[in-house]
Amino acid sequence: MIARADALAALEAERFDVVVIGGGITGAGVALDAASRGYSVALVERADYASGTSSRSSKLVHGGLRYLQSFDLGLVREALVERAIMVRLAPHLVKPLPMLVTAFDGKRPDRIMGVALNMYDVMASERLRRRPERRFRFGYRASEDWSPDRHRIIDAAEVLEHLPALASREPTSAYLFYDCQTDDVRLTMTVLGEAERFGAVCANRCEVSGLIEEGGRAAGVRCVDRVSGRTLDVRATSVVNATGVWADRIRPEEIHAEAEVPQIRPSRGTHIVLSGEDVPLRSGAVVPAGGGRNIFALPWLGRTLVGTTDKNYSGPLDHVGPDPEDISYLLESSNAFFGTELAPADVLGAYGGVRPLVSTGDTKRSVDISRKAELFETSSGLITITGGKLTTWRRMAKQVVDRLVLRDGLEAPCRTEDIPLGLPVEAGSLPDAPGVDEQSRELMADRYGHAAGEVLDLAAQEPAFARRIVPGLPDLLAEARLAARREQALTVGDVLLRRTRLGLLDSRALAKAGAEAPRVVAAALADELGWDHTRIEREVTAWHEEAEAEGIADAGGDTAPPVGVSPPSDEIAPPALPPEPEWEQASTR
Numbered sequence: 308m309i310a311r312a313d314a315l316a317a318l319e320a321e322r323f324d325v326v327v328i329g330g331g332i333t334g335a336g337v338a339l340d341a342a343s344r345g346y347s348v349a350l351v352e353r354a355d356y357a358s359g360t361s362s363r364s365s366k367l368v369h370g371g372l373r374y375l376q377s378f379d380l381g382l383v384r385e386a387l388v389e390r391a392i393m394v395r396l397a398p399h400l401v402k403p404l405p406m407l408v409t410a411f412d413g414k415r416p417d418r419i420m421g422v423a424l425n426m427y428d429v430m431a432s433e434r435l436r437r438r439p440e441r442r443f444r445f446g447y448r449a450s451e452d453w454s455p456d457r458h459r460i461i462d463a464a465e466v467l468e469h470l471p472a473l474a475s476r477e478p479t480s481a482y483l484f485y486d487c488q489t490d491d492v493r494l495t496m497t498v499l500g501e502a503e504r505f506g507a508v509c510a511n512r513c514e515v516s517g518l519i520e521e522g523g524r525a526a527g528v529r530c531v532d533r534v535s536g537r538t539l540d541v542r543a544t545s546v547v548n549a550t551g552v553w554a555d556r557i558r559p560e561e562i563h564a565e566a567e568v569p570q571i572r573p574s575r576g577t578h579i580v581l582s583g584e585d586v587p588l589r590s591g592a593v594v595p596a597g598g599g600r601n602i603f604a605l606p607w608l609g610r611t612l613v614g615t616t617d618k619n620y621s622g623p624l625d626h627v628g629p630d631p632e633d634i635s636y637l638l639e640s641s642n643a644f645f646g647t648e649l650a651p652a653d654v655l656g657a658y659g660g661v662r663p664l665v666s667t668g669d670t671k672r673s674v675d676i677s678r679k680a681e682l683f684e685t686s687s688g689l690i691t692i693t694g695g696k697l698t699t700w701r702r703m704a705k706q707v708v709d710r711l712v713l714r715d716g717l718e719a720p721c722r723t724e725d726i727p728l729g730l731p732v733e734a735g736s737l738p739d740a741p742g743v744d745e746q747s748r749e750l751m752a753d754r755y756g757h758a759a760g761e762v763l764d765l766a767a768q769e770p771a772f773a774r775r776i777v778p779g780l781p782d783l784l785a786e787a788r789l790a791a792r793r794e795q796a797l798t799v800g801d802v803l804l805r806r807t808r809l810g811l812l813d814s815r816a817l818a819k820a821g822a823e824a825p826r827v828v829a830a831a832l833a834d835e836l837g838w839d840h841t842r843i844e845r846e847v848t849a850w851h852e853e854a855e856a857e858g859i860a861d862a863g864g865d866t867a868p869p870v871g872v873s874p875p876s877d878e879i880a881p882p883a884l885p886p887e888p889e890w891e892q893a894s895t896r
């Protein structure tokens with residue numbers, strides 16, 4: 308990405324066709340779609356890219372088997388098509404993951420589940436078959452989209468190959484089906500990178516405080532640069548609000564009055580992270596969690612991710628912590644399923660996130676509200692897109708830009724189905740870097756694709772950067788330096804939580820007072836960002852405050868029961884940043 312200072316200068320100097328508010332997956336997708344259709348595009352993000360819901364998901368690119376239960380068939384079909392497209396466009400980032408529904412005590416797997424899996428298979432393959440065959444730039448045809456094998460029943464021995472953690476439970480058999488898995492932040496960063504290749508200008512820490520109006524129409528946004536505290540105006544013909552769970556805070560009066568009560572009903576989901584040695588998995592498991600609900604246990608970056616829950620949430624949105632009750636519930640469900648006796652102290656990390664569900668004002672529980680995306684165009688011309696899923700970002704973006712194109716009377720078809728997201732690379736073809744082992748090379752290839760070459764070049768040129776940030780995990784210190792240079796990372800939290808994912812995988816250790824890794828990361832950022840010793844100390848303190856505010860500092864607690872997670876608070880922000888601006892109506896010109 309271009310340097311933040313250059314991005315800010317361009318945002319002020321130029322007039323754009325479209326300004327996108329929000330740097331989560333939805334905003335990133337809109338920026339890519341619009342820029343690739345020839346629009347000049349600006350994108351502003353109030354905090355860090357993907358710091359909202361797009362870093363806090365279950366990391367699945369999936370149809371959503373459970374939405375079959377609520378007969379949300381359109382959503383499932385749509386998502387299954389997107390799943391196939393994502394594997395083709397970003398094979399290094401979106402990977403097929405076998406999933407198991409296991410039976411015990413001599414029983415056969417549940418037949419109703421078998422019927423649902425049949426539907427899932429049919430929907431995945433039927434839609435792909437019906438898509439017109441198209442020839443792409445790189446010689447693919449749509450018929451070459453990834454399509455999973457049909458689900459099948461596997462025996463006990465095969466179950467244990469997929470889920471070694473079940474050894475003590477003696478499973479009888481299981482349904483085996485496929486979904487896909489990703490790293491939600493890396494997907495967002497990659498989409499933003501592609502948007503930039505098409506000319507989009509993106510800046511983080513740039514909070515929209517009001518719309519600029521010209522003749523009653525939204526003609527740009529007024530922002531506060533949260534680093535300098537300065538106000539800047541970004542002028543654009545169209546404004547797109549892609550702020551997820553914050554969507555009804557941009558022009559609330561207009562959105563509520565005109566768009567048939569599109570209330571955002573945040574629903575919180577919690578995940579816990581367990582060690583891959585305590586719960587070894589090669590595939591995902593559907594885990595019964597009481598009351599007819601299922602959760603997932605997923606292998607992710609060497610750990611086991613268990614989640615998620617789904618509860619109405621009315622707390623502050625800026626730092627959404629994991630719910631302590633949910634941490635207990637997830638740990639108990641996991642223990643019951645795998646026959647383990649893990650204690651709260653064995654939980655390595657936990658995180659919370661809120662879904663931007665769109666309620667029409669009725670009293671449905673959050674689990675029952677549709678995950679469909681909603682698009683609203685209000686009288687100022689502001690287009691708001693929210694709801695949806697990580698999986699369906701491309702379709703949501705297409706919906707928005709189709710609307711802009713129609714409004715502008717243009718002929719500009721969507722191209723994102725043909726635009727590769729990064730370039731996949733074999734770990735073996737990356738440059739040599741002494742001291743970097745195979746596991747790290749594999750991770751770099753998966754995370755950055757071809758761009759991993761730059762990480763390894765830096766590690767080769769400066770051996771200090773070839774070291775791991777956390778001894779047991781393969782992330783390299785060179786990534787921290789490059790995150791500041793290439794991806795607008797400005798804090799230790801940006802590197803630990805949203806460029807690498809160490810802040811989720813090892814959060815309790817990293818949040819401990821005196822932990823070494825945050826200091827090492829701060830020192831790596833210092834050279835790039837010009838920090839002196841005092842600033843390094845301040846940034847390490849800011850990391851601990853962020854970890855506390857995010858509720859990840861005491862994910863399980865050293866002693867049972869797992870309570871004592873600090874309530875999330877809007878008040879705690881990295882000290883380098885000025886306070887958030889009040890919502891204001893920027894001057895009308």
Ligand SMILES: Cc1cc2nc3c(=O)[nH]c(=O)nc-3n(C[C@H](O)[C@H](O)[C@H](O)COP(=O)(O)OP(=O)(O)OC[C@H]3O[C@@H](n4cnc5c(N)ncnc54)[C@H](O)[C@@H]3O)c2cc1C
Binds near residue numbers: 662
């Ligand atoms: C627990 C959980 C699990 C999930 N699991 C999955 C899954 O496995 N698969 C799946 O497909 N989906 C999943 N989802 C859903 C998915 O994560 C979300 O639908 C998606 O990330 C929403 O992205 P977004 O860009 O719309 O919102 P966000 O990622 O929240 O982005 C909105 C951005 O707008 C910014 N913003 C807000 N106000 C302003 C302002 N005034 N100025 C500038 N910027 C602003 C915010 O800082 C934020 O970064 C899950 C969600 C949750 C909560």
